[in-house]
Amino acid sequence: MRYTLGMAGALALFWIINSGHYSPLLLALGAVSVLLVTWIALRMDVVDKESTPLHLLGRIGPYFLWLGGQIIASNLDLVQRVWRREPRYQPQVARLPLPQRSDICRVVYANSINLTPGTLTVELKPDHLLVHALSEEGIAALEAGEMSRRVSELDR
Amino acid sequence: MSAVLAILSGACLLLGSFLLLTGALGFLRFADFYARLHACGVTETLATALIILGLMLLSDSYLPPFKLLLILLFVLFSSPTASHALAKAAWNAGVRPRDNQGKRDLPLPAGER
Amino acid sequence: MLALTVITLLLVMAVALVRAFAGPNVFDRVMAANLFGTKTVLLIAAISYLYGSPEFLDIALVYALINYISVIGVLRVTELRNEQRGTKEGA
Amino acid sequence: MELLVNSVLLMLLVATAGALVVVRGLLASTMLTSVYGLLSASFFVTMDAVDVAFTEAAVGAGVSPLLLLLTVAAIGRGEPRAAGALPILAIVLVTITGALLIIGTLDMPPFGSADAPAHTHVAPRYLQLSGEEIGIPNVVTSVLASYRAFDTLGEVLVIFTAGVAVLLILATPGQRGSARPRYTPGSHSEPHTILQVVSKILIPFILLFALYVQFHGEYGPGGGFQAGVIFASGIILYGLLYGLPTVCRVVRPAVVETLAAVGVLLYGTTGLLAMLDGRPFLDYSVFAANPVLGQHIGILLVELGVGITVASVITVIYYAFANQFEMAEG
Incomplete structure (x- = not known):
């Protein structure tokens, strides 16, 4: 209701x-x-806690601010990769653990990865993500797990 | 006041246009499908946000900025989702990522094919 | 500045068209079409300000809402293809 | 500036058309068709033809590529290379027809000229008097739904007939001219979690936006045609992600087929009500003592009829097409 x-x-x-x-x-x-x-x-049957994530409303604001910062940083990184005379990138594919339990948080996590240029979710499996990144740093940053931790906190 | 707004909006539009060009350049130059998808991502998040912000600052009535905000919101929802759908479709169809010359396939994590 | 934005958008659209034509692979064309869609949203929004007619924004809003449906359609097509191949191999 | 934008858009349009001819592979052609739709919509916007642009946005770039995709899914992606020599006859015919068309345009009045026949016949009356006679800001809607309501009825009937024709051709055997899913496959082998969650959020807004377009046709661009297409694309999106059986459970094919006829009937009945009162067909002034108010009510009713028919027919066509490829799959 x-x-x-x-x-x-x-x-x-x-x-x-x-x-x-x-x-x-x-x-x-x-x-x-x-x-x-x-x-x-x-x-x-599309009205549930995923389509109307009321319970996230309070905590999503600070997260989006943080995400905005990440987006700007990774954009700058990509800009300097693109404008070199020889475009410089070392693509990587990696699996990332997916600790989030609720679908909405998994989607927020996957789409946050997509929103920051340089990293892209290819597959979302029940227990892991398949991520393609333009550089080793991109994968390393995700593996450090800050974004994952922040997304997990949304649900708590 | 309006002069300040005009300058701010001009700066947003200029930066946004620059990012758009960057994305287009990457889209043209990168050698691999997935890398090009990243280049699209540049143009679609920050550049869209900047250009729409720039336009919002130009409005003099109250309705258009709200509509622009809605447009931005929907683009931010749908564009990463579209990128993911595209990557997934290409992966399903057997397109595998390559290195930066577009010649060799990348090593994949164990268990993927 | 608005005019510059419009010109940039047109340029980007031309680049996307080059990709849509050159391929090499069919998903590059899909990506180009998708890129074209988001750029059209921005172009229509910018033009509505350039010409001073805010009612154009409704059209941009429609695109923002339904642009990604065709990508999902493509995803479904590739899936069906895989399933068909799967059933054939199984048989 | 306007000239620059227009000429660049037109050049891109020509390039896309050329690419469409050259490109092999049906999926690629479909994508180029969608690009073509997007370009023509932008072009219509710069020409200030907002309502047309709206239709092109919803149909040319939204629904028609989708229907083409479904067709590609059903028939396969390859396009056989034309065998044999150059199609000389076709080239000659196309060149002659093209030349004749270009010669024909030479007789047309210059673009935007004030004394062109189109601008001297009934247009001045529409522009000057529609404010008093009909009282709504969007003249296009006045013309479409009131002055030329009879023509629009014809267009709605064309759409309805198209839906019936698609049903007749693609009907599932043994189901009395109807295309309904015959079997219920299990859920998709892999759920599209991301796409499903995002679409769950977006679908209600797509549907509501369609209704907004429906009811604001009097004030801004849009109306029944555009609204119907947008509404149907919301339903198609749901169908693509959750499968045909699910969407058929939510929006039953029988209901949609009935609604397609209900829309046309609503339009026609609105016209007949005027005749009962001894006025001409589709004369809305009978609906209220104040003729302007009567026009309002009449336009709202016929636009609703248009919207219902268009949304239903496109959904019916989607069901028929999707049923086709799900059968090919099974």
Whole structure:
């Protein structure tokens, strides 16, 4: 129920931000649309703690700030690799452990790896990730486990 | 005030454009499929964020910035996911990563083929 | 600056097109199409500011939402191919 | 600047078209088609044809590559190399037709000229009076759903007929002209955790955005056609990730097939209601004492009909196609 309400709330917010017209007719149509979509989403069985991660909301902010820093750093690294006369990179493939138990955290972890340029999740298996990286440093940084630890903390 | 905003937005747009060019260059120069995928990643995260931020600073009414924010949010959701889907599809189809000359296959962790 | 951004975007789109044409492998073309999609989102957003008509943003929003569906379609196609090959080998 | 953007986009468009002709391999062609769609949408945007751009965005770059992909999945990726010598007849025919078309454009008025027939016939009236007569900001919607509502009814019928035709051709044998999955394979061998979780978050927003486009057609770009396509692509995304049987359980084929007809009927009935009152077909002024309000209600109803039909027909076509390749798979 909590998740249903959360999703309906998010959808209503999406409608209001997009609409820009607040006549009674359009607001009523908006309410009907939100109800319809929520109903379809319930039928699709996509309303659960993964699609509406309310429990993460409090802790996700600081994580995104940290992730933003990582993204900028790895972008700068990639920029200097690309603009050399001879593009310099040493690709690596490695397996990483996947300690996160909940699907949402695994996805946050995998997509954080994807969002930082230079590392890319190729496969997400039940107990490990297959990661392709442009350099040994990229793999080493992931193996050091800071990102993994921070993602695990989200769920706690 | 608006002059400061204009300068800030110009800086964001300029940096974003530079990153876009970087990504395109990498996309053109890298020898291996997976490496090119990384180059796309550069252009898609930070450059998108910077350009959209630059545009947001240019708005004078309140609705467009919100829409831009939504666009940024959805791009940040979908672009890493698309990269992953693409890598997975290529892996499924038997494309294996190569070294930086695009000649030899990389050593894979034990158990992968 | 806006004009510069638009020109850069067009240039990047041209580069993506070169990749889409040159390949070498089919996934490079898929990647190029995907890159093209995100660049179109940005191009339409930038043009909407350049021409001063914010209603274009809706179109950019549509792309941002549905751009990645075709990549998922490609993933499904390769999977089906693998499954078919698997059943043939099994038989 | 505008000229530069337009000419670069057009050059890219021509290059893509050329590449489409040369490239072998159907998957590659499909991707180039999607690039072509994206480019034409950008081009329409720069020409200020926002509603057309919207349609192209949703159809040309969204749904049609997907349907092509499903076709590729069903028939395989290879394209046989044409055997034999150059297709001389085809080249001659294409050259002559192309030349005739180019000669034809010479008679057209210059681009944007104010005294072109298109701008002197009914367009001034639409532009000047639609504000008073219909009272909605988006003139395109006024023209489409009110002044030219009868034409639009024809277009909706075309879409409906296309859906029926696809069903007739691709119907599963023994199921009375319907394409429904016959068997229930187990869940996918490997779940797509990342894609499924992200799509779980995005699908409700795609669907709601479709409805937003549906109901704001009077104010901004969009309307029933675009909304229907976006809604259907949300459903197709769900189907791609969770499998055809699951999506058929959520959105039943029988319901979708009925809805395709309901949309057309809604449109037609709106028109008939006017006739019951002794007014011409599709004259919306009967719906309220105030004619402008009547126009509002009428446009909302017919756009809803369009949206329902388009969404249903595209979903039906997806079911029929997907059923085809899942049968090839099984």
